[in-house]
Amino acid sequence: TQLLEQSPQFLSIQEGENLTVYCNSSSVFSSLQWYRQEPGEGPVLLVTVVTGGEVKKLKRLTFQFGDARKDSSLHITAAQPGDTGLYLCVRSGGGSEKLVFGKGTKLTVNP
């Protein structure tokens, strides 16, 4: 079983603060995806990272893939209430039909 560890499990912050959440694995990722799940909805893909050291930006969200492709981080700048949701790190690619999900980080941004 290729476990994914996400931290922190829960995070509650005030609007305007910055935050970082982490995803770690003991084995190398072929590729890694980050999804966001809002209450009452299914997960939606935010980004896919493939190359070690890769950095991708999506407005106020910055995604980094570790050089060894065993870890990733998601940094949110100036968080807004609309960022509230469950952020899921997912192992993907490598020709596998299946995704492996972490348990997620539940983020609450208070106005």
Added chain:
Amino acid sequence: NAGVTQTPKFRILKIGQSMTLQCTQDMNHNYMYWYRQDPGMGLKLIYYSVGAGITDKGEVPNGYNVSRSTTEDFPLRLELAAPSQTSVYFCASRGRISNQPQHFGDGTRLSIL
């Protein structure tokens, strides 16, 4: 563009009843998946299909069955519902390349009492 559509959105069952959760997608995706999500947990794979007529077990298949007679539809059958099957069920689909995004439905919230 409808994407992935799941029905019903909510359902309450009595122990021992059976039901079918419906899932249909209009993106002509070969790959389809059923997950369950329990409170505070990520998604666990129940069954998946790589194309019409082909299904395979995921991590937690016991108590469930699936079929894939068409590309569009991937129903999930619960036989003899048990309280442990109380969960939120998500159906998803994706295209042929393994790191393409999975597209999820909005889920079915199922309670077994």
